[in-house]
Amino acid sequence: MSPAPARRPSLRRRLLGFLLIPVAILLVLDILLTYGVALGYSNHVHDRDLGNDALTLAKMMGNEQLGGELTPQARFLLQYDPNGNGYFSIVSRQRGFIAGNDRLPPATRIPAVGAPPELFDIRMDGHQLRAVTLSTMTGGHPGDTLVITVAETLSDRHAQARSILYLAILTQSLLIVCVLSLVWFGVTHGLRVLDPLTRRLARRNHELTPIGGPDVPQEILPLTRTIDALFARLRGMLALHDRFIADAAHQLRTPLTGLSLHVERALADPDPSNVHDALTHIRRLNQRAARTTAQLLALTRAQAPSTDTVEHLPLELTRLIPEAVMQRVHEALAAGVDLGYQGPEQALSITGHAASLHDLLDNLIDNCIRYAGRGSTVTVSLQARPDGGANLVVEDNGPGVPPELLPRLSERFFRAPGSSEEGSGLGLAIVQRIAERHHAEVIYQLGEEHGLCVEVRFPAPRIRDDTATAHETPPAR
Template sequence: MSHAPARRPSLRRRLLGFLLIPVAILLVLDILLTYGVALGYSNHVHDRDLGNDALTLAKMMGNEQLGGELTPQARFLLQYDPNGDSYFSVVSRKYGLLAGNGHLPQPAQVPSVGAAPELFDTRMDKRPLRAVTLSEASISRPGDTLIITVAETLHDRHVQARSILLLAILTQALLIVCVLSLVWFGVTHGLRVLDPLTRRLARRNQELTPIGGPDVPQEILPLTRTIDALFARLRGMLALHDRFIADAAHQLRTPLTGLSLHVERALADPDPANVRDALTHIRRLTQRAARTTAQLLALTRAQAPSTDTVEHVPLELTRLIPEAVMQRVHEALAAGVDLGYQGPEQTLSIDGHAASLHDLLDNLIDNSIRYAGRGSTVTVSLQARPDGGANLMVEDNGPGVPPEMLPRLSERFFRAPGTSEEGSGLGLAIVQRTAERHHAEVIYQLGEEQGLCVEVRFPPPRVRNSPVPHPETPLAR
């Protein structure tokens, strides 16, 4: 069953959504506010007209020529309404209802004679009304007071408010359409600022140079900087890949050439002694090629971009270092080298990567065993520093190297002059790169008597209690 492809997110839709949805909400709020203002204005106008009607009716009732009575014409005008929604009443305090089309409810407190009309809300026959009442002295009936009340329903008020709202909405709708058109044009035109960056990227083939430039908008600078950082890492990885190929070709050319020569020698002369000698050389060259390949891989791992935040964890050196030394004891005995360990009794830890640290120590020990020579002594020691860090030292009493050569020991493929042992010249380079990944410092110096001492100074872990001086154990042989 085929599935429709997922809709790809759109920056334009997202921007328009962020703009249009609030505008729509504001439109609804504006309609409600406009209706409220229009209704308030309509109430104000109708209340004023209602008060004027009450005052007019009071003047009619106080007209001496009318004698306190309404003419049929005046009664018709007061009672006339197309919807039949107008009411009035004239009530005498002495004689009760004198005129009107209904006995309207009175307010809680009737205003006194000469006071301003009193507006109030009431109901009659379950219909809400807006009413006004006032008091007037009767001329035709001395000593009597007339309470005049005029009321109307709220229908006309709402009709007028809706008319005002309709006029306002038409104007505002036209304005909103113009605003939305400007927003659409602004978003579409504003996104064109990305076109130069897009064209610049489209013109690239396999270039990994930075894409940032003065025409990149400030808002997408974090994106371009992230892409540039990615390109930088890719350039580093590609350079590391090319370097690995070049190093492999450089280091494997000699053993592979030797393998080819000894194979041809064995094939040319089938004498068992010659074949055995050729196989011996083939085995030695194979071991050399395997070790060189392993060191090249280790150097590549050490030179790869650091991921300290993921890889580095607390490591207990007082456990890892002795275990790594023990694994090389049999090889040291076979080479006629006395390999020992010296370290603190209490725990000493750093932040690091166990496999990389094992490669570091393995190359230090291998370098000492290989170049110190038969009958020499190699000592691996571990010391705590007052600042909470740790010092790892590998010292031998072999022939050592000239002092002027010490700064070059960490170079790739460098071998001190006069060395007869076979090697790739990569061991101390691996040590240097691994130490850098652990933010450690490597110091090369001559031994106390003779030979070489390599010291790796590790920084203290991120969280650590104040270190306490530890007594050292005697040499383990």
């Protein structure tokens, strides 16, 4: 049984989650706060009423006509409570307990006569009580003082607080429902601002033009800019692909046509000498086509957009360049060319890609071997610059090129007029592209002995975040 597919993330669910969850938490906090405020208000009202009851009882007991005694009617009203939540006691300093509940605990501090009533909390029969006490003079017994205490349970206070809470919850719930409805409506309709962009993308076929426009919301501009940058890279890759096809067609047309002619020649005349001559030409044209294809692929790799700079690592040129020159010595000897190297003894490093630099040096050496001629000398030298960079110089003493043609040497398919050697005209173009990938500068100038001198100026190595020193070695050839 295959597992159920994971639910796709939803921007609407995410926005609603960020909005609704905090609203629900605020609602709970609001309920707690409302109940606390209602209970505080209820306590304030009941404390005030409790104090007024004590003052009323004190005035009644201080009436000279009553003589400090309670009438039966007053006693009934004070002791009567339909909920059984009211308590009082009247204690005389001279006569002791007079009326009320004799088990009512006294206050820890009895106020003086004429002082405001004192509120305090007590417990009786397992109930928490709120009480008030005061002192007053009696009318019928001069010099006697009465201590009056009135108390009640907290049930009425909590009941009143709950009533206020229920009323507040009802009104606030209606308000919250309205707010959530507005949030839902706002999120749903707010996301419709993306509809023009969606319709514009849906109408496209194979276009890779930028998708940004004045109707793109500011919040998704980073996304559209990233997509536009991706489209730009794709356009570059497609242009590179088209250019490669055009270059291949341009360069392979001549050797393929020659191959076809020599095959027809061999088939038309089966004479062994003619067949041998045709096969010789076929082999030469095949080698030319193979080299042209390799050069086209190398140029395509050099022209491809760089994805990232992490592939560029510290390279020790004083080790990499001599090894690359040694691999071409046998080929140079076969062509009658004296190939040599000159470089500093101390280490010289740059930041780059070893395989690309190997291709760069290969094309420079190959260009010298092909066009300098037999008996010529080719010197590869490495020089340190004061700014920390490095200069790679490849110089020959061949016929060279006219000074006015030096700026065109890096053009694709350009070959100096009058050259008898076959070539694709891509070698120095590859050198130029690889140098650009390494932020280097290529300078073409005449050599000291009428040859060609190519100087590649590499910048100082970039400082990496990590302290590890990594060195790439060129692939075996």
